[in-house]
Amino acid sequence: MTPAPAPDTSTTTVGGYLGRRLEQLGVGHVFGLPGDFNLALLDEVLAATGLRWVGSSNELNAGYAADGYARLRRGPAAVVTTFGVGELSAVNALAGSYAEDVPVVHVVGLPPTTAMSRGALLHHSLADGDFGHFVRIAAEVTASAVVVRAQGATTAIDQALLTAVGTSKPVYLGVPADVAVHPVPAAPLSRPLRVLRSDAGAAEEFRTALAQFLGDAPEVTVLAGPRLHRRNLEDLVRAIAAQNGVRVATQSASKAMLDESHPANLGVYAGEFTRSARTRRAVDGARPLVLAGVLMSDFLTGSFSHAFDPEASVDLQLDHARIAGTAFYGLYLEESLRILEEVLDARSPRPGPLPRQEVPALAPHVPAEPDGPLTHADLWPLLQRWLNPGTLLVAEAGTSFYGALELTTPDGCDLLGQPVWSSIGYTLPATLGAMLARPGRETVLVIGDGSAQLTIQELGRILAEGLTPTILLVNNSGYTVERAIRSPEAVYQDVVAWDWTKLPAALGSPGTPTYRAATPADLVEVLGKVRADPDHAAFVELLLPRDDAPDSLVQLARSVR
Template structure:
C-alpha cells in the first residue's frame, strides 16, 4: 500500500517556509475535504457529546451535508446504500461506545458485501484515554480501546488519531477503503478534532493502489493459454457484485458485446449487465437458478471465468454449482487466479479489462441462443399465465404470483429497485429489470430491515426514483427512518408486503411457531405520525386490480412519496423462496 506523502523535512534540506493560515486546517476539516473528494459529501449519523466538536469542524467545510438519522444502525445502512449508488465512499459519524456499537451490524454488512463505508467515532479526550478515566459510555474499566478492537473484526484498516500524524493516518485508512472496497474505522478524540494540521497533502488526490504490471502481464499470458485450451466453445462469464464495487460494469458490457461471449450474473449482481443484452443469461444460483437454460449454459461450460464473484451459500444454491471452481479463472478484487496459480496485486478492474482485450482478438462466432426465463414475463415461453384481471378474478385475495407479475408489467425504467432480504428479495430476483433499472439487495449479509434506511441512501445519491419492496416484519426493525425520508422531501415508492410476520422463516422451519408472528401496525397511518403535514400517497391492495390501480397512481405521483400496503397470505411464497425452504429443510427444490 502506498504511503501518504511524508510531511517531515529531512535534516539536510532547507526548512519549509512558514505556513499561512490558508495552509492550515483542523483535523475535522481535513477529513471532510477528503470525504468530499472521494464522493461522500453526505455524512450520516447522530450527535453525541464526544463527536460534537468533530461535527462542528466538519460542517464548516462547504459542500459537506449532514444527514441526521433516527439511530446509528440506520445510519450505517443508509451509508452502505449511498456508497453502492454514488460509487464513492460514504461516511457515518457516531459517538463513542453506545453509538458506534449500535452501528456495527451495518458496518459488518458492508464488510461482507464489499462496500467502502467510513465509520467515524467521536471519542473522549486523549488525556482521558491515557489516564484511564472512568467515563460514561465506557465499560468503566479504564480501557478505551474495547470498541476499536471490536471494529478490527469488520474493517480493513483503522486508526485512533493523534495530532502529530492525523493527516497521514486519515489518508492511509481512506486509501485502504479504496483499495479493498471495504469499511474502515477512524476514532477521533475530542481534543484532536479541532487540532490544526497542514492542508498540503490535500493537493494530492487519493487513488487506489494500481496493479503490479509484471503480475498483470503474467496473468494475461496464463489467461490466453486457459482460453485457448477451452477450444472454440463460448466464453462464459459468471459476474459477481465486486465488479460493481470496482466500477467495472462498462468493461463487462464491452466484453459482452463481443461475439462468442455470454454472461450470467449472481443474484447480488442482478441487472449489472442489462438483462435485455443479447449475451445476458440472467442470474445463476446453482440448483436454485430460475432458468434451466441458464444453469445448463454455466454448468456445461468447459471454462468459466468468475469475475468478482462471491461463492457463498445462497448465491450458489447452497454450493450446488455444477462447474469446477478449481479449474476456473477467478478475478478477485486484488488478485487473479488461473487454475492453481494466483497472481497477486492484480486489480479486478485490470484483470477484467485483460479478458476483454483478449476476447477482442479472438475469432469467435455467436455464442448460441440461450434465452433465460423470467417467470413473471408472460411473453416468454414456459412462463406462468399472467395475473388475472379484475373481471377474471373477482375479489379473490392477492397472491405472490399476481404481485410480481403486476410489478413486472409496471416497474419503471431508469429507477432503483430495492428488495429486502426475505419474500421481497426472492420475488424481485425473478423479475426482468427494465432498461436502466438496477436491483439493490443484500443477499450475503441478509439483515432484514436494511433496505428502508438504504432507500434514504439511494434517494440522496441518485436522481433516479427508488422503488422499495419490503416485508412488514423487516420494516418494523427500521421503520423510524421513514421520518427522515419524508422530512427531507424524498419521493420513493414503498411497496410493503403485509403477510403478517416472517414468511421467509416460516418457509424454512416451524411455520406455526409463535415467534413467526409480529404485532400488527396501522401502516397507512404511519407517515402522518412520523411526518405531520407532509403529503404522502397511501393505498392498500388486497386484490390484483387494487394493486394495479395503486401502482399506476404511484407512478403519476412523481413529486410525492408513496406507501402501498399489499396484503398477502402468510404461507404464500415466491418460487425461489420455496426452493430455498426445500433445500434448507433437506428436501429438493420444487420442479419449475
C-alpha cells in the same frame, strides 16, 4: 529563472482534513447522529467542507444509509457516531458492509486523549478504564481500525481511506475530541490520494496466461458477481458481453447488471436454485468459465450446489486474479477485467457470433381471480409490467428479494439487496442513502412488515428530504421466511399488527399518499394512481396471505431446513 513557488504553510484541523479528503473521494453527504464526544469533530468537518449532514433516527439506520449511498455512487461513504453507545449501535451495519464489500468510513468521536490515558470512568464507557474495547470490536468487522493521534494524524487518515477504497471494505477511524481540533498542515491535500494502481508486472503475466488459457475457445462464459458493482465496472461488462462468443450469467446479487434483454445474457445463476435449466447447464458446463467479481456464499451458489470448479476457472477478484489455481497478486479487478476484454477482442481468428438468446416478450398478466386474495403469484408479474426502464428496485431480505429475482426487469434497472448479510430492515435506510447518491432516479422499495418494524423510523427522514420512492409494504403477518424454514405456528413468528398507512403522517409527512391493496384488482388500481403522481412518494400496504411465498424462497427454505 522563475522562482520556486513558496511552500504551502497553511493549516487545517484534523477534522477539517478528514472532511476534505472525503470530498476529494467524491463523498457529498455524511450520515450519523451527534453525541457529546463527536460534536467538535462534526463542527470541524462541516465547517471546512461542503459536505451535507444527514441525521438519522439511530446509528444502525445511519450505517445502513451510508451502505446504500456507497453502493449507488460506487465509492466510499461516511457515517459519524459517538463513542460507545453510538458506535456499538452501528456495528451490525458495518458488519454487513464488510460481508458485502462496501467501503463505508465509520468515524467515531472519542473522549479526549487525556481522559482516556488516565482511565477516567466516563459515561458511555464500560466504567473499567479501558477505552480499547470498542476499537477491538470494530477491528473484527472492518479492514482497518485505528485511533487517530495528533502526531501523524494526516497519514493515519490517508492510509485508512486508501484501505477502504482498495479493499472495498469498511474502515474505522476513532478521533478523540481534542485531536479533532488539532492543527495539521494542509499541504498534503494538494496531492489527491492515488488508489487502485495494479502491479504492471502482474498485469502482463496475467495477460499472457489468460490468452493461453482461453486459447481458441469458440465460446467463453462469464459469471458476473456483485463485486463488479463495487468497482463501477458495469460498462466494461457490457463491452465484454458484446464480444463474439461470449455469454454472461449473473449472480442474484448482481441481477440486471447486464440488461436482461441483452442477447448475451444467460440470466441469474444460483446452483440448483437457478430457474432456467439452460442457464445452469451453460455455467456448470462452461469450458472455459470466467468468474468476475463472484462471491461463493451459500445463498449465491444455491447452498453450494454449483457444479463448476472455481479452481479450474479464471477468477477475477478485487485485488488479485487466479487462472486454474495460479495467483496473480497486486492485480485489481478494474485491470484484470479490462485485460479480459482486450484479450477477447484480440483473438485471432475471431469466433463467430453465438446464436442469439431470444427473450420472450412479456405477455400481460391476467390474475385468475382479480377480486380474490393478492398472492405472490400475482404480485410480481403485475409489478414487472408496471416497472419503468431505469428503475432502482430495492428488495428486502426474504420474500421481497426472492420475489424480485423472479422478475425480468426492464432495461437499465438495478436490484439493490443484501443477500449475503441478509439483515432484515436494511433496505429502508439503504433506500435513503441510495436516493441521495443518485438523485432523481425512480426508486421502488419492497419490504416486509417484520423487516420494516426494525427501521421504519427512517421513513421520516426519507420524506423530509423530499425523496419520492414508491414503498410497497408486504403485510403478511410476521416472518414468512422463518415460518417456511421451521415452526410456522410458533409465537415467535408473529409481529404486532400496525396501522401502516398512518405511519407517514405520524413520521412528519401527513400529505404523503397512502394506499392499501388486498386483491390483484386493488393492486392494478393503486399502481395506476402511483404512476399518475410521480412527483410524490407513495406508501402502499399490500395484504398477502401469511404463508404465501415466491417459489424460489420456498426452495431456499427447504434447503436451509
